[in-house]
Amino acid sequence: MRVGLFIPCYINQLYPQVGKATLELLEKLNVDVVYPSGQTCCGQPMANSGYEYESEGACNNFVNNFKDFDYIVTPSGSCAYHVKKHYNIIPQTDAVTKVRNNVYELCDFILNVLKVKNVGASFPYKVGVHKSCHGLRGLRLGSCSEVVGDSFSYIESLLQEVKGTELMPVKRSDECCGFGGTFAVTEEAISVKMGKDKIKDHLESGVEVITATDTSCLMHLEGLVTRNNQPLKILHIAEILNSNY
Secondary structure: OEEEEOOOHHHHHHOHHHHHHHHHHHHHOOOEEEOOOOOOOOOHHHHHOOOHHHHHHHHHHHHHHHOOOOEEEEOEHHHHHHHHHHHHHOOOOHHHHHHHHHEEEHHHHHHHOOOOOOOOOEOOOEEEEOOOHHHHHHOOOEOOOOOOOOOOEHHHHHHOOOEOOEEOOOOOOOOOOOOOOOHHHHOHHHHHHHHHHHHHHHHHOOOOEEEOOEHHHHHHHHHHHHHOOOOOEEOOHHHHHOOEO
């Protein structure tokens, strides 16, 4: 299998260590990974801002870069969701359909395509999981508290196998952190309050490290943690699964 690695623009610009950890992790799992150098943004920021049809160029560029791969893997649930659910604005060629069907968030790919649960990581800390909205309710990477049914979480399934990691349950596990893409810009006060509530929940649960499948949410939380000098570390799930303490 040939896998195309998609690194979202904000990870490329602000959190390159997350992209590197994703690549190293996939290589450890013996995946044939290629990083197409012509990739840019998937178009999500424009769509979120109400300019969806102006993102057609970004969508077409994404398809052209990834159409020849068996799978596309990204350390971003929101970007994977955008490609899967919002690329209907461009003509639905065979290439577009293939890309939309075969793009995966990292944890989903490891568990459900590679069929791997223990990646051989070691991370001796108390970890709290933030379940990002697009991943949770869009990609169904976990069960929602309002739905009656079996409880599951892809990210927690992987963390349970990490040596030394203690998963700390939080009271409001699937509540939004307040980032919401451009919502954090247009509704700053509400966004900040939601983020503070999320951080408070983790602190009260004895969490040392907050992790998630989306760096965008973690960026929002990290800004608040840093600004308020709170005793929490923020790491993307790829960084933890790639750890060997």
